[in-house]
Amino acid sequence: MARFAFIVPPLHGHVNPTLSLGAELLTRGHEVGWITLDPSLGNRLPAGGQLLLAEYDQDSEAYLDQITKKNVSGIESIKFLYEEVLIPLNRFMYEGINTLLDRFKPDVVINDHQLFTGAIAAYNRHMPYATSVTAPAAIKMVEDLPGVHDWEVKQIVGLQQELGVPGNDAIVLSEKLTLVYTSKDFFGYMDTPDHYKFIGPVFNNRHTPPPFNWEKLSQMGTDPRILVSIGTTFDHAYKKEFFSKVIDAFANEAVTVIVVSDEDLFEHWPSNFIVQSRVPQLDLLPHLDGVVCHGGHNTVCETLSHGLPLVVIPIAYDQSHVAGQVTQAESGVRLNFKRFKAPHLREAVWEILRNPVYKQAAQRIQDSFERSGGAATAADLLEDLAPVIPPYGMTMSQAFYRNKVY
Amino acid sequence: MDAIATHKLNSEEIFALLKQFITEVIGEEFVEDMDISKESSFTRDLEMDSIEIVSFSEKVKSHFGEHVDFTGWLSGMDLDQLINLKLGDIIKYIEQCQ
Numbered sequence: 239m240a241r242f243a244f245i246v247p248p249l250h251g252h253v254n255p256t257l258s259l260g261a262e263l264l265t266r267g268h269e270v271g272w273i274t275l276d277p278s279l280g281n282r283l284p285a286g287g288q289l290l291l292a293e294y295d296q297d298s299e300a301y302l303d304q305i306t307k308k309n310v311s312g313i314e315s316i317k318f319l320y321e322e323v324l325i326p327l328n329r330f331m332y333e334g335i336n337t338l339l340d341r342f343k344p345d346v347v348i349n350d351h352q353l354f355t356g357a358i359a360a361y362n363r364h365m366p367y368a369t370s371v372t373a374p375a376a377i378k379m380v381e382d383l384p385g386v387h388d389w390e391v392k393q394i395v396g397l398q399q400e401l402g403v404p405g406n407d408a409i410v411l412s413e414k415l416t417l418v419y420t421s422k423d424f425f426g427y428m429d430t431p432d433h434y435k436f437i438g439p440v441f442n443n444r445h446t447p448p449p450f451n452w453e454k455l456s457q458m459g460t461d462p463r464i465l466v467s468i469g470t471t472f473d474h475a476y477k478k479e480f481f482s483k484v485i486d487a488f489a490n491e492a493v494t495v496i497v498v499s500d501e502d503l504f505e506h507w508p509s510n511f512i513v514q515s516r517v518p519q520l521d522l523l524p525h526l527d528g529v530v531c532h533g534g535h536n537t538v539c540e541t542l543s544h545g546l547p548l549v550v551i552p553i554a555y556d557q558s559h560v561a562g563q564v565t566q567a568e569s570g571v572r573l574n575f576k577r578f579k580a581p582h583l584r585e586a587v588w589e590i591l592r593n594p595v596y597k598q599a600a601q602r603i604q605d606s607f608e609r610s611g612g613a614a615t616a617a618d619l620l621e622d623l624a625p626v627i628p629p630y631g632m633t634m635s636q637a638f639y640r641n642k643v644y
Numbered sequence: 645m646d647a648i649a650t651h652k653l654n655s656e657e658i659f660a661l662l663k664q665f666i667t668e669v670i671g672e673e674f675v676e677d678m679d680i681s682k683e684s685s686f687t688r689d690l691e692m693d694s695i696e697i698v699s700f701s702e703k704v705k706s707h708f709g710e711h712v713d714f715t716g717w718l719s720g721m722d723l724d725q726l727i728n729l730k731l732g733d734i735i736k737y738i739e740q741c742q
Contacts, residue, residue, distance in 0.1 A: 289711060310693065311691075311692070311693070312687045312692070312693045312694070313687050313694055313726055313727055314687060314688075314727050316723060317723050317724070317727065382694060382698045383698065383718075383719075383726070384719040385719050385720060385721040385722055385723070385725070385726060386694075386722075386723050386726060388722065389722045391721040409655070439734070517659070551691060552695075556696040558693040558695045559694060559695060561695065562695040562698075572695075574670065574674075574691065574693065574696070576691040577670065577674045577691060577694075592720065
């Protein structure tokens with residue numbers, strides 16, 4: 239039995255896969271903790287999981303949802319993400335991570351790829367660590383826009399040096415094990431090191447799903463059904479503009495539209511719409527024909543893992559790259575968030591619903607996900623990182639050094 | 645379209661060519677509503693996202709081939725330079741390379 243500590247940022251997409259991985263480790267009899275700033279994570283942990291809350295004198299509320307505070311898009315959003323979200327969040331969390339690692343004493347640390355200080359703290363303690371890459375398209379940056387990638391590395395290395403890691407190489411992606419939650423087929427061709435393990439997307443399907451008006455859905459008839467969601471990190475103004483186009487596109491169309499939005503965003507929604515602020519997405523997908531989304535990695539992968547085609551409308555961060563992967567795999571159509579108008583959305587949706595090539599491609603990606611191993615494979619790989627119980631009188635420290643990773 | 649340019653283009657010809665590439669990347673109907681000038685920046689004015697900039701750069705690359713190391717030039721840019729990149733900067737760079 240070993241002890242594992244996940245270090246996660248307060249972002250759902252980054253936390254959810256770790257919940258399934260952690261659940262798998264717990265069923266194998268290991269001890270698992272989550273280091274986080276977010277007290278609400280306690281309600282979502284799998285049974286037996288330990289909430290390791292990083293607490294500070296200073297108010298940490300500001301760091302919980304600052305990503306939703308500003309409307310950003312395009313390449314500029316990368317600058318915002320690093321300078322105003324990730325670097326301050328990492329710097330803020332560092333001390334708490336150190337304290338909790340010293341208290342919990344994990345055998346293996348798993349840092350989110352954007353929680354750099356998780357890796358830095360483990361590195362400085364000579365603790366074995368793996369990295370959880372919850373937004374794999376970010377890795378593509380090195381190929382798509384190398385200058386931007388270099389800039390990102392510079393920000394990370396600056397923080398590393400500030401926190402006592404010498405050298406100019408980023409250490410935040412573990413060289414022992416970097417878990418990438420996608421398949422090679424969907425990720426697209428790129429040379430990656432052997433320690434990058436493409437285990438496929440891992441979904442959190444163990445929590446209690448939010449309620450849904452299934453009766454209303456069944457009364458909607460046999461028209462094709464789509465889900466429209468732009469995730470949790472964009473604010474009101476973006477949502478209002480976006481969903482007004484969705485209304486214009488599909489009011490009076492022979493399609494049932496399930497919208498993830500606050501119902502009071504508009505006074506009236508068309509009668510073929512079902513609007514809920516939260517939906518049981520994984521339960522809904524088997525009943526749908528297509529998904530319109532912003533290109534968040536989780537929603538895209540959940541959709542493809544059900545063999546459904548997509549219309550992707552990337553807004554910011556890595557979403558443009560995720561959308562690029564969707565079109566590269568021919569599993570959907572992309573639109574530009576700033577430029578698209580209602581008729582473009584309507585046309586794009588009918589295109590993915592009527593032209594079978596998109597669904598066929600989505601099913602190919604679905605197969606590739608199923609072949610990738612998932613949480614069980616990830617748990618095997620993580621167990622391999624844990625120092626073994628020393629056999630035949632070998633001391634624990636000899637065993638540790640044999641498995642030493644940093 | 646992918647033919648390697650054999651004669652030197654002047655700045656107006658390069659501008660017209662780049663406008664054609666932008667049209668191919670973002671679609672004709674959107675370009676009609678845009679005022680594309682040499683002062684247009686890719687991210688703010690043309691609202692191109694990362695992948696659109698990448699496909700634009702692939703078009704420039706396949707047109708000029710080895711005569712213009714456009715991808716290399718673009719790779720040398722850091723985030724701020726890329727955010728501020730204007731059409732005119734690319735025209736100047738291509739002119740220098742010819």
